Amino acid sequence: MRENESALRNRDGQPVRYLVVDDSVFARKNLGRMLQMIGGEVAGEAGHGLEAIQQYDRLRPDIVFMDVTMPEMEGIEAAERIIRHHPEAQIVMVASVGDHENVSEALRKGVRHFLQKPTNPELLSEVIHHLLRGEEAPARATVEKAGAL
Numbered sequence: 001m002r003e004n005e006s007a008l009r010n011r012d013g014q015p016v017r018y019l020v021v022d023d024s025v026f027a028r029k030n031l032g033r034m035l036q037m038i039g040g041e042v043a044g045e046a047g048h049g050l051e052a053i054q055q056y057d058r059l060r061p062d063i064v065f066m067d068v069t070m071p072e073m074e075g076i077e078a079a080e081r082i083i084r085h086h087p088e089a090q091i092v093m094v095a096s097v098g099d100h101e102n103v104s105e106a107l108r109k110g111v112r113h114f115l116q117k118p119t120n121p122e123l124l125s126e127v128i129h130h131l132l133r134g135e136e137a138p139a140r141a142t143v144e145k146a147g148a149l
Contacts, residue, residue: 007039007040015039015040016041017041017061017062018043018062019046020042020046021045021052021067022067034124035124037121038124040062044058049066051072052064052075053082062090063090063131064089064090065092065094066078066092066093067093068093068102075093076109079093079106080109090131091110091112092111092112093114095116096116112131
Protein backbone atom coordinates (compact mmCIF):
# COMPACT_ATOMS: atom_id res chain seq x y z
CA MET A 1 0.00 0.00 0.00
CA ARG A 2 1.18 3.49 -0.74
CA GLU A 3 2.02 5.15 2.52
CA ASN A 4 1.19 8.84 2.91
CA GLU A 5 -0.69 8.96 -0.40
CA SER A 6 -4.35 9.37 0.40
CA ALA A 7 -7.10 8.63 -2.07
CA LEU A 8 -8.31 12.09 -3.07
CA ARG A 9 -10.23 13.16 -6.16
CA ASN A 10 -8.13 15.22 -8.54
CA ARG A 11 -10.97 17.59 -9.44
CA ASP A 12 -11.59 18.94 -5.94
CA GLY A 13 -9.16 17.28 -3.51
CA GLN A 14 -12.01 15.62 -1.60
CA PRO A 15 -11.83 12.00 -0.39
CA VAL A 16 -12.77 9.37 -2.95
CA ARG A 17 -16.27 7.97 -2.50
CA TYR A 18 -16.78 4.24 -3.00
CA LEU A 19 -19.79 2.01 -3.58
CA VAL A 20 -19.21 -1.58 -2.44
CA VAL A 21 -21.49 -4.20 -3.99
CA ASP A 22 -21.49 -7.81 -2.82
CA ASP A 23 -24.20 -10.17 -1.61
CA SER A 24 -21.97 -11.13 1.34
CA VAL A 25 -22.15 -8.64 4.22
CA PHE A 26 -18.80 -9.98 5.46
CA ALA A 27 -17.16 -9.33 2.05
CA ARG A 28 -18.62 -5.79 1.90
CA LYS A 29 -17.39 -4.92 5.39
CA ASN A 30 -13.96 -6.45 4.78
CA LEU A 31 -13.47 -4.56 1.51
CA GLY A 32 -14.84 -1.40 3.13
CA ARG A 33 -12.21 -1.60 5.89
CA MET A 34 -9.44 -1.95 3.30
CA LEU A 35 -10.79 1.00 1.31
CA GLN A 36 -10.90 3.21 4.39
CA MET A 37 -7.29 2.26 5.22
CA ILE A 38 -6.29 3.27 1.69
CA GLY A 39 -8.24 6.49 1.96
CA GLY A 40 -11.63 7.81 1.06
CA GLU A 41 -15.03 6.82 2.32
CA VAL A 42 -17.54 4.10 1.64
CA ALA A 43 -20.49 6.18 0.48
CA GLY A 44 -22.78 3.18 0.15
CA GLU A 45 -23.23 -0.55 -0.05
CA ALA A 46 -25.48 -2.83 -2.07
CA GLY A 47 -26.26 -6.53 -1.84
CA HIS A 48 -27.22 -7.17 -5.48
CA GLY A 49 -27.07 -5.66 -8.94
CA LEU A 50 -30.45 -3.92 -8.94
CA GLU A 51 -29.62 -2.23 -5.67
CA ALA A 52 -26.20 -1.27 -7.08
CA ILE A 53 -27.84 0.58 -9.97
CA GLN A 54 -30.14 2.45 -7.58
CA GLN A 55 -27.28 3.32 -5.25
CA TYR A 56 -25.08 4.50 -8.11
CA ASP A 57 -27.83 6.80 -9.40
CA ARG A 58 -28.42 8.18 -5.90
CA LEU A 59 -24.83 8.48 -4.64
CA ARG A 60 -22.72 8.98 -7.80
CA PRO A 61 -19.63 7.36 -6.22
CA ASP A 62 -16.18 7.83 -7.74
CA ILE A 63 -15.36 4.11 -7.86
CA VAL A 64 -17.58 1.04 -7.63
CA PHE A 65 -16.28 -2.33 -6.44
CA MET A 66 -18.74 -4.98 -7.60
CA ASP A 67 -18.97 -8.72 -7.08
CA VAL A 68 -19.77 -10.84 -10.14
CA THR A 69 -22.14 -13.47 -8.73
CA MET A 70 -25.12 -12.04 -6.87
CA PRO A 71 -28.88 -12.68 -6.58
CA GLU A 72 -31.50 -10.64 -8.43
CA MET A 73 -28.96 -9.31 -10.96
CA GLU A 74 -25.39 -10.38 -11.66
CA GLY A 75 -22.60 -7.84 -11.32
CA ILE A 76 -21.62 -7.76 -14.98
CA GLU A 77 -25.18 -6.92 -16.05
CA ALA A 78 -25.43 -4.24 -13.35
CA ALA A 79 -22.08 -2.78 -14.44
CA GLU A 80 -23.21 -2.71 -18.06
CA ARG A 81 -26.42 -0.86 -17.15
CA ILE A 82 -24.58 1.66 -14.99
CA ILE A 83 -21.99 2.33 -17.70
CA ARG A 84 -24.68 2.64 -20.39
CA HIS A 85 -26.29 5.51 -18.44
CA HIS A 86 -23.08 6.87 -16.88
CA PRO A 87 -20.15 6.32 -19.28
CA GLU A 88 -17.81 8.01 -16.80
CA ALA A 89 -18.47 5.31 -14.18
CA GLN A 90 -15.37 3.58 -12.89
CA ILE A 91 -16.27 0.02 -11.99
CA VAL A 92 -13.90 -2.62 -10.68
CA MET A 93 -15.21 -6.19 -10.65
CA VAL A 94 -14.17 -8.27 -7.65
CA ALA A 95 -14.64 -11.97 -8.32
CA SER A 96 -14.10 -15.35 -6.74
CA VAL A 97 -11.68 -17.83 -8.25
CA GLY A 98 -14.26 -19.53 -10.47
CA ASP A 99 -15.45 -16.28 -12.04
CA HIS A 100 -12.34 -15.34 -14.02
CA GLU A 101 -13.90 -16.53 -17.29
CA ASN A 102 -16.08 -13.42 -17.06
CA VAL A 103 -13.07 -11.09 -17.37
CA SER A 104 -13.29 -10.56 -21.14
CA GLU A 105 -17.03 -9.98 -21.08
CA ALA A 106 -16.78 -7.45 -18.25
CA LEU A 107 -13.94 -5.56 -19.93
CA ARG A 108 -15.86 -5.41 -23.23
CA LYS A 109 -18.76 -3.84 -21.36
CA GLY A 110 -16.62 -1.06 -19.90
CA VAL A 111 -15.43 -2.39 -16.54
CA ARG A 112 -12.09 -0.74 -15.72
CA HIS A 113 -10.38 -3.47 -13.69
CA PHE A 114 -10.96 -7.01 -12.50
CA LEU A 115 -9.63 -8.19 -9.12
CA GLN A 116 -9.75 -11.64 -7.59
CA LYS A 117 -11.01 -12.40 -4.07
CA PRO A 118 -9.51 -12.29 -1.57
CA THR A 119 -8.34 -8.86 -2.61
CA ASN A 120 -4.76 -7.92 -1.90
CA PRO A 121 -4.66 -4.47 -0.15
CA GLU A 122 -1.53 -3.41 -2.06
CA LEU A 123 -3.08 -4.27 -5.41
CA LEU A 124 -6.34 -2.60 -4.37
CA SER A 125 -4.43 0.58 -3.55
CA GLU A 126 -2.58 0.41 -6.87
CA VAL A 127 -5.85 0.09 -8.81
CA ILE A 128 -7.46 3.01 -6.95
CA HIS A 129 -4.51 5.33 -7.49
CA HIS A 130 -4.30 4.27 -11.13
CA LEU A 131 -7.95 5.22 -11.64
CA LEU A 132 -7.49 8.50 -9.76
CA ARG A 133 -4.68 9.46 -12.12
CA GLY A 134 -7.13 8.99 -14.98
CA GLU A 135 -4.96 6.47 -16.73
CA GLU A 136 -6.43 3.87 -19.02
CA ALA A 137 -6.81 0.76 -16.99
CA PRO A 138 -4.49 -2.11 -17.86
CA ALA A 139 -7.11 -4.51 -16.55
CA ARG A 140 -5.45 -7.62 -17.95
CA ALA A 141 -2.26 -6.78 -16.03
CA THR A 142 -4.35 -6.37 -12.90
CA VAL A 143 -5.95 -9.76 -13.39
CA GLU A 144 -2.59 -11.40 -14.03
CA LYS A 145 -1.14 -9.88 -10.85
CA ALA A 146 -4.12 -11.20 -8.93
CA GLY A 147 -3.47 -14.64 -10.40
CA ALA A 148 -6.84 -15.00 -12.11
CA LEU A 149 -5.53 -15.83 -15.57
